[in-house]
Amino acid sequence: MSSIPKNHVAVIGAGPAGLMAAEVLAQGGARVTVYDAMPSAGRKFLMAGRGGLNLTHSEKLPAFLARYGEAQPLLADAIKAFPPDALRKWSEALGQPTFVGSSGRVFPEALKASPLLRAWLRKLDSMGVKFALRHRWAGWDEQGRLLFETPDGPRVVGAHATVLALGGASWPRLGATGAWVKILAAEGVTISPLRPANCGFTVAWSDVFRNRFEGHPLKGVALSFGEHSVRGEAMVTRTGIEGGAVYALSAVLREAIAGSGLATLHVALRPDLEISDLVARLSAPRGKQSLSNWLRKAAHLSPVAIGLLQEAAAVSGASLSSLPTEKLAGLINAVPIRLTGIAAIARAISTAGGIAFDQLDADFMIRRLPGVFAAGEMLDWEAPTGGYLLQASFATGAAAGKGVLRWLDRKI
Incomplete structure (x- = not known):
C-alpha cells in the first residue's frame, strides 16, 4: 500500500458510529473516505428521528451504564470517554441545542434528525471527509484491498486502516443487512448470531x-x-x-x-x-x-x-x-x-449479537485483522430504547476513531 497516503482511512457505514469515527479521524489529521451502500448518509438515523430523535438520557452515569447489562464493562470506557453530556455539547456545537423531556430522555429542540444530520455532514465536508455512496462492501482481495460493488461495477480501494460501522440487521431497507457477518466469519472472527432487540x-x-x-x-x-x-x-x-x-x-x-x-x-x-x-x-x-x-x-x-x-x-x-x-x-x-x-428482525428497533468483544483489543481493533476496527451495532451488545442505543453507537465510533489514530501513529 505504499502508493496510498499514509493517513488514508476508509470508514464503511454512514450511520452514527461511522460518521463519528470519521469526525474523530479527520480531527486527528487522517484523510477519510466514508463508504455506504445507500444513496445517502444516515438513513436509519433519519428513521430514528421520526419519533423525535432520542439522542441520549439524562440519568446519572452509573445508572446509565447499568442499562447495557452484561456489556456494561465492555462499553464503559468508551461511554465514559464520550458521555451523554459530551454528546449534548457536540449537538449544540452543530447548532442543535437539546432539552431533557419529562422521562429524562434527551432530544434536540428541533425534535428531528434531519437538521442535525445536515449540519453534521456540512461539518464533515469542511473537514475534508469524502463520501462514496452506493458502494456496497464485499470484503477484501488477496492483497488486502477493500472490495466494493457499485452501479459502475466492482471497485478496489486501498486504505491503511478501516473502520467497519455497518450496523446490525434491523431495517435492512435502510442499509443494515447484516451481510458483513459472512465476510468476517470467513476471516475467522467470532460473531454471536444476530437477533432482534427492542422487538415485537x-x-x-x-x-x-x-x-x-x-x-x-x-x-x-x-x-x-x-x-x-x-x-x-x-x-x-x-x-x-x-x-x-x-x-x-x-x-x-x-x-x-x-x-x-x-x-x-x-x-x-x-x-x-x-x-x-x-x-x-x-x-x-x-x-x-x-x-x-x-x-x-x-x-x-x-x-x-x-x-x-x-x-x-x-x-x-x-x-x-x-x-x-x-x-x-x-x-x-x-x-x-x-x-x-x-417478530422478524427486519422490523426490530435494533439488533442483539454481533462481533464478540473478545475479538477486539482495547482500541476496538479486530485482533485477527490488524488495521480493521469495528464500532456501533456490529458489536455484541444491546440496550433498551431511551437514548442508550444512539449513545453507545456514537461513543464506540469515537473510540474506534481514536484507536485508528493511535494505530497509525505506531505503524506508519
Missing part, C-alpha cells in the same frame, strides 16, 4: 380481536414476565404486540421463547389499583348495562382493554361474564398473553 412478538389473536383492535394502544399499563416488570404503553398489531413497554422486556422474552418456544406476558390494565379496590368497583350493581359498558364505567377500561379481557377468557375456555368478581378483578391486573414467537 407474535400472538395468535382471534380474528374478531385482530380485526377490531389492530393498531390500538394499551395505555398506562404494566407488563410483567417473571421477576421483570415495566410500566408504559403497548400496541396491538395484526400479528401480535409491540411498543415501548414490550421492547423494555424484549431481551428476556426473546431468550425465553428461544429456549421453550413460548412465553406468557402478563398485562396489568389498571396497575395503580389494588385488587381490593377493583373488587369494590366491580361489586357495584351492573343493572341492564352491557358487560363492556359496565367494565368501561366501573373499572375505567378502554375498549381494547376490554377486548383483551374477553380474548383471555376465551382462550381459557371461560366466559368473561361468568367470572366471579374476585377472579375478574385478578384478571384485569394480570391478563395473560401467550407469545408464540419473535
Whole structure:
C-alpha cells in the first residue's frame, strides 16, 4: 500500500458510529473516505428521528451504564470517554441545542434528525471527509484491498486502516443487512448470531380481536414476565404486540421463547389499583348495562382493554361474564398473553449479537485483522430504547476513531 497516503482511512457505514469515527479521524489529521451502500448518509438515523430523535438520557452515569447489562464493562470506557453530556455539547456545537423531556430522555429542540444530520455532514465536508455512496462492501482481495460493488461495477480501494460501522440487521431497507457477518466469519472472527432487540412478538389473536383492535394502544399499563416488570404503553398489531413497554422486556422474552418456544406476558390494565379496590368497583350493581359498558364505567377500561379481557377468557375456555368478581378483578391486573414467537428482525428497533468483544483489543481493533476496527451495532451488545442505543453507537465510533489514530501513529 505504499502508493496510498499514509493517513488514508476508509470508514464503511454512514450511520452514527461511522460518521463519528470519521469526525474523530479527520480531527486527528487522517484523510477519510466514508463508504455506504445507500444513496445517502444516515438513513436509519433519519428513521430514528421520526419519533423525535432520542439522542441520549439524562440519568446519572452509573445508572446509565447499568442499562447495557452484561456489556456494561465492555462499553464503559468508551461511554465514559464520550458521555451523554459530551454528546449534548457536540449537538449544540452543530447548532442543535437539546432539552431533557419529562422521562429524562434527551432530544434536540428541533425534535428531528434531519437538521442535525445536515449540519453534521456540512461539518464533515469542511473537514475534508469524502463520501462514496452506493458502494456496497464485499470484503477484501488477496492483497488486502477493500472490495466494493457499485452501479459502475466492482471497485478496489486501498486504505491503511478501516473502520467497519455497518450496523446490525434491523431495517435492512435502510442499509443494515447484516451481510458483513459472512465476510468476517470467513476471516475467522467470532460473531454471536444476530437477533432482534427492542422487538415485537407474535400472538395468535382471534380474528374478531385482530380485526377490531389492530393498531390500538394499551395505555398506562404494566407488563410483567417473571421477576421483570415495566410500566408504559403497548400496541396491538395484526400479528401480535409491540411498543415501548414490550421492547423494555424484549431481551428476556426473546431468550425465553428461544429456549421453550413460548412465553406468557402478563398485562396489568389498571396497575395503580389494588385488587381490593377493583373488587369494590366491580361489586357495584351492573343493572341492564352491557358487560363492556359496565367494565368501561366501573373499572375505567378502554375498549381494547376490554377486548383483551374477553380474548383471555376465551382462550381459557371461560366466559368473561361468568367470572366471579374476585377472579375478574385478578384478571384485569394480570391478563395473560401467550407469545408464540419473535417478530422478524427486519422490523426490530435494533439488533442483539454481533462481533464478540473478545475479538477486539482495547482500541476496538479486530485482533485477527490488524488495521480493521469495528464500532456501533456490529458489536455484541444491546440496550433498551431511551437514548442508550444512539449513545453507545456514537461513543464506540469515537473510540474506534481514536484507536485508528493511535494505530497509525505506531505503524506508519
